Amino acid sequence: MNISMWRKALQVIPHVSKEEWQKLDVVSKWLISTRAAVLIMTFLSGAFAGIFAFRDGSFDVLKWVLITLGLIFSHATNNLLNDYTDYKRGVDKDNYYRSQYGPQPLVHGLFTQRQQLTYAGVTGVIALVIGIILVIMTGWWTLLLLLLGVFFVLFYTWPLKYIALGEISVLLVWGPLMIGGGYYVITGAWSWTVVLASLPYALGVTGVIFGKHIDKFEMDKKLKIHTLPVVIGEKPARITLVVMLILQYVLTFVLVIMGYYTLVMVAVLLAIPTMRRIWPMFKAPKPDEKPADYPDVWPNYFVAAAFIHNRSFGVWFMLALILDSILKVFVL
Numbered sequence: 001m002n003i004s005m006w007r008k009a010l011q012v013i014p015h016v017s018k019e020e021w022q023k024l025d026v027v028s029k030w031l032i033s034t035r036a037a038v039l040i041m042t043f044l045s046g047a048f049a050g051i052f053a054f055r056d057g058s059f060d061v062l063k064w065v066l067i068t069l070g071l072i073f074s075h076a077t078n079n080l081l082n083d084y085t086d087y088k089r090g091v092d093k094d095n096y097y098r099s100q101y102g103p104q105p106l107v108h109g110l111f112t113q114r115q116q117l118t119y120a121g122v123t124g125v126i127a128l129v130i131g132i133i134l135v136i137m138t139g140w141w142t143l144l145l146l147l148l149g150v151f152f153v154l155f156y157t158w159p160l161k162y163i164a165l166g167e168i169s170v171l172l173v174w175g176p177l178m179i180g181g182g183y184y185v186i187t188g189a190w191s192w193t194v195v196l197a198s199l200p201y202a203l204g205v206t207g208v209i210f211g212k213h214i215d216k217f218e219m220d221k222k223l224k225i226h227t228l229p230v231v232i233g234e235k236p237a238r239i240t241l242v243v244m245l246i247l248q249y250v251l252t253f254v255l256v257i258m259g260y261y262t263l264v265m266v267a268v269l270l271a272i273p274t275m276r277r278i279w280p281m282f283k284a285p286k287p288d289e290k291p292a293d294y295p296d297v298w299p300n301y302f303v304a305a306a307f308i309h310n311r312s313f314g315v316w317f318m319l320a321l322i323l324d325s326i327l328k329v330f331v332l
Helices: 003-011 018-022 026-033 036-055 061-088 097-101 113-138 140-155 166-187 192-215 217-222 228-232 234-257 263-283 302-330
Strands: none
Touching: 003 026, 003 036, 026 036, 026 061, 026 113, 036 061, 036 166, 036 192, 036 302, 061 113, 061 140, 061 166, 113 140, 140 166, 166 192, 166 228, 192 217, 192 228, 192 234, 192 302, 217 228, 228 234, 234 263, 234 302, 263 302
8 A cells, every 4th residue: 555645646636657666555546647636626526416405304324335335436437448448549648738747557568458447447336336325315316317327427528529519528426416416316305506506617617628628729629629719719818718617606696695505605705815716827828838936747737727717716605515414404
């Protein structure tokens, strides 16, 4: 076991040489190859589903643990299949963006194709088994949610990402499907208000993938990968990303005005300093080369900014939501 590498892989996507890779344990390889550092976004969606269920007096700890683990393993499966699909389609060769910011196991010779598919298969089976258990525990509507999840896992990389539907898919998955669907699985009731309440965080996750697609705008355009930024243009994409980040706050305050939240939710404003710090980055296109004082996450630029903001907003949103839920359940 390499606990230090586990911890590192959960914080960043570490660069490792082939020699270092061969010395790693299975868990370390899984964490690095699934890009576990970004799985925190999925954990938070699962956490929000549980908090909303608690808020409405219908929390079930077993269902919450299962739904959260199922979502994390589904996301991990998607990341493994994403790398495999792009490798087979010849996308990740010639120092493509994905091969620069972290180890692409197939491109860098860390995995054989069979090993990549084995990791994806085992991870996917775990997610599927958890999904089947939840269907047995809750009913057939959960099966529909499971099938929708399988659809996005299998078809996000191709064709959805190629036809400007990748970003919309992320918004639907990390909000209505994960949080709204998770709430349904835990409580047995569908709530459109919870779906609306899921959008502030889902917009942040969508902003992360949007930033990534802006970062590789020229590469994707050349390869005819029609992400939404490629379709609408680089500058409109930067503006759209900023609007999404602002909408996170706007929608939260709409729910406060509607009376769904208490004023405790204004705590999300504590993420504003992070927004102010990254705001200047969106005034111009991504630099051609790494700025002198830029952290060691290059070529991640807009995606790094969006991720930093989403982490800050997500933490404050979760803490405020927990306090808001405690007030509703025990005080108001």
